[in-house]
Amino acid sequence: MSITIDLTEELRKQLAEKAAELNLSSEELAAVAVRELLSHRDERFDRLLDRVLDENKELYQRLG
Incomplete structure (x- = not known):
């Protein structure tokens, strides 16, 4: 696959x-x-995932 991008001279x-x-x-x-x-x-994704898992930890334990 080939992709062309335009770059400034710098x-x-x-x-x-x-x-x-x-x-x-x-x-x-x-x-x-x-x-x-x-x-x-993405670090933001990892932080969000950690927060969601932490917030739902009790629920996951009850379901597991």
Whole structure:
């Protein structure tokens, strides 16, 4: 799959510099960054999940 994104010249330059530091192409670095972003759960979601589980702890114990 191929995706095209428009970057400002400054962002393109920063991406190219960072990719060069890591011995990657700009495309490889962008793909790694997207995979990393998508693999991490949202901290807000985790906090909300913890709150919901805590608020309903007693109910879950009665149902279990």
